[in-house]
Amino acid sequence: MNPFSLVGKTILVTGASSGIGRAIAICCSQMGANLVITGRNETRLLETFLLLEGTEHQQICANLTNSSELEKLIECLPKLDGIVNNAGIAKPLVLQLTEQKDVDEIMQINALVPINLTRLVLQNKKLNKGASLVFISSINGNNCAYIGSSIYAASKSALTGFMKAVALELAPRGIRANCINPGMIETNLLKSGSIGEDELEKDRLKYPLKRYGKPVEVANAAVYLLSDATQWVTGSNLLIDGGYTLQ
Amino acid sequence: MDANEFIKNFAAQFDDTDASEFTLETRFRELDEWSSLNALAILNMISKKYSVVLKPEEMKPTNTVQELFDLVQSKLN
Numbered sequence: 001m002n003p004f005s006l007v008g009k010t011i012l013v014t015g016a017s018s019g020i021g022r023a024i025a026i027c028c029s030q031m032g033a034n035l036v037i038t039g040r041n042e043t044r045l046l047e048t049f050l051l052l053e054g055t056e057h058q059q060i061c062a063n064l065t066n067s068s069e070l071e072k073l074i075e076c077l078p079k080l081d082g083i084v085n086n087a088g089i090a091k092p093l094v095l096q097l098t099e100q101k102d103v104d105e106i107m108q109i110n111a112l113v114p115i116n117l118t119r120l121v122l123q124n125k126k127l128n129k130g131a132s133l134v135f136i137s138s139i140n141g142n143n144c145a146y147i148g149s150s151i152y153a154a155s156k157s158a159l160t161g162f163m164k165a166v167a168l169e170l171a172p173r174g175i176r177a178n179c180i181n182p183g184m185i186e187t188n189l190l191k192s193g194s195i196g197e198d199e200l201e202k203d204r205l206k207y208p209l210k211r212y213g214k215p216v217e218v219a220n221a222a223v224y225l226l227s228d229a230t231q232w233v234t235g236s237n238l239l240i241d242g243g244y245t246l247q
Numbered sequence: 248m249d250a251n252e253f254i255k256n257f258a259a260q261f262d263d264t265d266a267s268e269f270t271l272e273t274r275f276r277e278l279d280e281w282s283s284l285n286a287l288a289i290l291n292m293i294s295k296k297y298s299v300v301l302k303p304e305e306m307k308p309t310n311t312v313q314e315l316f317d318l319v320q321s322k323l324n
């Protein structure tokens with residue numbers, strides 16, 4: 001038996017319409033899981049859906065920062081063996097020019113949505129015993145920081161604190177909670193901001209392994225944490241950064 | 248778009264250089280305190296105050312406040 005098999009597990013992946021979330025959904029399906037995938041963009045969510053292996057999957061389009069859409073999603077959910085809280089945004093912005101609405105926007109999707117989603121699945125009894133909760137955090141805010149990312153860093157370290165207390169509270173039910181802290185990963189998120197292509201190229205060379213990560217490299221880590229291989233792993237931050245924070 | 252207003256908004260992104268030193272001719276990349284932080288702050292300022300989202304590549308060739316002003320202006324037209 002492959003220790004990383006996800007056969008028989010039902011897993012919810014948020015932000016599955018793009019980048020890391022899409023790779024996680026595909027990888028989990030290849031390992032035998034039944035997926036519930038969610039995202040905002042219907043077309044790109046469907047693209048992911050069509051890339052999934054197997055047939056027992058479900059897709060639900062939702063803007064998770066809209067509380068009624070979040071609650072509707074919770075209602076539609078089957079009993080889950082795993083959740084990957086991945087939906088998030090990055091917005092390079094110096095604090096000096098940050099407005100309350102920027103703070104709200106970033107904290108909402110990056111921190112409050114994963115917190116409330118976890119709370120709601122628990123309260124609605126959607127989690128099976130032994131379920132695995134995975135939060136896609138970041139090195140930013142946990143292992144290092146960047147200029148123009150104060151709110152993003154705050155949102156990602158909030159996830160770490162939340163994950164740790166949840167890991168403790170849910171341990172009696174065998175439910176585990178862990179974060180993944182990726183360094184820069186080649187996705188559209190990199191293009192959302194104020195970093196130019198030649199700056200990106202310079203930044204890639206700051207990584208001891210001389211490149212950014214690939215979405216599938218984060219997906220493999222998610223599979224690991226969702227699988228029974230990690231039944232004794234809870235409360236951890238798994239660093240996936242090509243050695244960046246060693247220096 | 249008002250040039251004086253632009254100079255004021257531009258100057259506000261610097262700490263050590265006195266606001267009165269800034270003109271349209273200022274070669275901002277040559278200022279002692281110029282750094283990637285100012286560059287990001289200026290992109291953020293242009294996006295907030297003028298609703299123009301510049302790519303860093305687009306800002307790169309500009310050296311004077313005038314050149315940047317013209318670039319933003321061209322995006323507004």
Ligand SMILES: NC(=O)c1ccc[n+]([C@@H]2O[C@H](COP(=O)([O-])OP(=O)(O)OC[C@H]3O[C@@H](n4cnc5c(N)ncnc54)[C@H](OP(=O)(O)O)[C@@H]3O)[C@@H](O)[C@H]2O)c1
Nearest residue numbers: 015017018019020039040041063064087088184185187189
């Ligand atoms: N890329 C990196 O370098 C990196 C590094 C460390 C951590 N991360 C984290 O990894 C996660 C995924 O990032 P990515 O690089 O894959 O970014 P991405 O390609 O931009 O994907 C972000 C995903 O989040 C979804 N999303 C955003 N706001 C949402 C909302 N209000 N409701 C529902 N879904 C929403 C998007 O849905 P739609 O596209 O459908 O709107 C999309 O599926 C994020 O949490 C990010 O902070 C990324």
